[in-house]
Amino acid sequence: MLFQLDFTAFTPATAIAGGALIGLAAGALALGAGKIAGISGILGSTLNDLTTRARPEGWRVTFLGGIVAASFIWALFAPVPAAGFGESWPVIAIAGLLVGFGTRMGSGCASGHGVCGLSRLSVRSAAAVAVFMSFGIATAVLSQRI
C-alpha cells in the first residue's frame, strides 16, 4: 500500500509554520537583495572562490553563517532534530558526495529549484524538482527494504 498516512509522525502545524519562515527568508533575500536563496549554489560558489583564492561574496558568507549560527543557538535551548541517520558511515559518505556533486551539476537543490525556482514559475526548476523527487522516492523506497 502506498501513501498510508502515519498520523503519529505527521506534523502539519510545524510544517506550515516552518515552511512559511523558509519562504519568508527566501522572499526577503530576493526582494531585498535581488538574490536567490539556493543553498547549494551559495555554498558551491563560496567554495569555488576559496579554492581559486578569490574573495567570496560577503552576502553569501553571512547567509551561510546565519544558517549555521541558528543551528548552534537552537542547540543551546533544544535538541536539534537530527535523528534517523543510521550508523553506516560508507552510506552517509556516499550520500554526501552524491548530494554535493549532483546539486552542483544540476545547478540547485530543494531550496534553489524547489522554493525559489517554483516561486519564479521556472519550468527548468519544475523539471529538476520532478527528477530529484522521483529519484529520491525510488532510492528511499528501495534502500529502506534492502
Place this chain on the structure above:
Amino acid sequence: MNILAFVCGLVFSIGLLISGMTSPVKVLSFLDVAGPWDPSLALVMVSAVAVALPMVQLASRREQALLGDAIAFPPRVGITRKLLIGSAIFGIGWGLSGLCPGPSLASLGACTWQNGLFFLAMIAGMLSHETWQRACQSARTCTREIGTH
C-alpha cells in the same frame, strides 16, 4: 545586504529546524511512500512557495532590489541534460540519507559524527564537480584550438 543575508540565513535555518526537515528520519518517511507515510515535507514546500512566490514575483518585475542592488536571478537556460542528470544524482543521495544541502548546514549544531561526515562529503562532492568542470572546459578549449589550426 550582508546583514539582511545573515538575518535571512537565521530565519531560513529556524524554519528548517521548526519544520523538522533537518531530521533524516522525517524526510525519509516522506520519500518512502511505501512505508508509514509522513507528508510533512510536502506541506513545508507548499507553505514555503506560497509565502515566497509573491515576493519573488514582485522582485522579478523590478530592476533593482529594495536595498538598491541589481536583481541577480540566474538566467533561464532551459532544460538541459546536465540539469536532469545532476538532479537525478542529487535525488539518489537525498533518498539514501534524507539530507540535502540546507538541512545539512542547519543541523550542524547537533554535533553528531553523522552530520559532520555528511557535510564534509557534500563539500568534497561540490569540489569534485568543480574540478571536473574545469578539466572539461580546458579540454574543450584545447579541442577548439586544435580545430582552428
